[in-house]
Amino acid sequence: MPDIVPGALHHPAFLDADAQKRLAQEIAEVIAAAPLFTSRMPKSGLPMSVRMTNCGPLGWMSDKEKGYRYAPRHPETGAPWPPIPQMLLDAWDALTGYPKPPEACLINVYSEDAKMGLHQDRDEADFDAPILSFSLGADCRFRLGGERRAEKTIAFTLCSGDALILSGPARLCFHGVDRVLPSILTPLPAPLAGQGARVNLTLRRVT
Ligand code: SIN
Ligand code: FE2
Numbered sequence: 001m002p003d004i005v006p007g008a009l010h011h012p013a014f015l016d017a018d019a020q021k022r023l024a025q026e027i028a029e030v031i032a033a034a035p036l037f038t039s040r041m042p043k044s045g046l047p048m049s050v051r052m053t054n055c056g057p058l059g060w061m062s063d064k065e066k067g068y069r070y071a072p073r074h075p076e077t078g079a080p081w082p083p084i085p086q087m088l089l090d091a092w093d094a095l096t097g098y099p100k101p102p103e104a105c106l107i108n109v110y111s112e113d114a115k116m117g118l119h120q121d122r123d124e125a126d127f128d129a130p131i132l133s134f135s136l137g138a139d140c141r142f143r144l145g146g147e148r149r150a151e152k153t154i155a156f157t158l159c160s161g162d163a164l165i166l167s168g169p170a171r172l173c174f175h176g177v178d179r180v181l182p183s184i185l186t187p188l189p190a191p192l193a194g195q196g197a198r199v200n201l202t203l204r205r206v207t
Contacts, residue, residue, distance in 0.1 A: 006168065007165075009165040011164070012162050014091070014162060015134065020189050023134070023201075024192045025191040030053060030107065031192075033082045034054065036052060039063065045064030050109060052106060052109065053074070054107060055084050060123065088201065088203060089101055092132055098129050098130060103205055103206045105203050105204075106204070107199065110138070110180050112182075112183060114196070116176045116177040120172050121166070121175075121202075121204065122172060127172060128171075129205030130168075133164045133165075133202045135199070135200050136161070136198070136199040136201075137188035137197055138160075138186055138188075139159045139198075140177050140180050140181060141155050141178040143175060144175050149174055153174070157181070160186045160189075180198050183198070
């Protein structure tokens with residue numbers, strides 16, 4: 001697994017086509033129980049271009065009034081988030097070796113014109129645990145920088161089935177998605193067809 005920068009590990013095609021399809025089925029079931037919603041930027045209240053939902057004991061969200069946070073319930077249905085699929089818990093163990101299971105799995109759904117500005121994942125109390133993400137569907141141009149926003153960044157492509165780990169010295173690196181690349185060649189696996197162009201799952205320890 002190539003280390004892009006120390007602690008940032010890119011595992012191309014970690015999920016084969018069959019695993020991607022099984023994961024897509026699991027995620028479609030999560031979305032059916034916990035519908036996609038739009039988070040808003042703190043203060044400005046501007047909507048984010050990705051739609052999201054979560055599975056696991058805690059889920060990430062943001063709104064104008066209370067800002068970025070983790071919560072145990074869906075903001076619209078009020079129901080607890082569905083559990084994290086076993087195949088993701090197994091992948092967490094296999095890829096991170098971290099002794100405790102993830103507590104949150106954020107599911108970001110990108111339309112073809114969605115993007116995500118450079119940010120750090122720092123709403124968690126535990127920075128020792130890595131962040132593990134999986135991508136499905138369209139490729140994207142992913143940008144990775146250093147621990148300070150002004151540091152130089154690199155860009156590379158994340159494809160369907162890829163895993164990315166931000167751990168150790170890369171745990172607090174700025175990162176974002178410049179753009180989704182044309183999805184003609186890699187549509188989302190059938191169970192997620194019609195939801196968007198790209199799905200990214202991020203597994204995290206929170207407490
Ligand atoms: C994120 O940083 O929350 C998402 C990254 C991605 O979509 O690859
Ligand atoms: Fe992030």
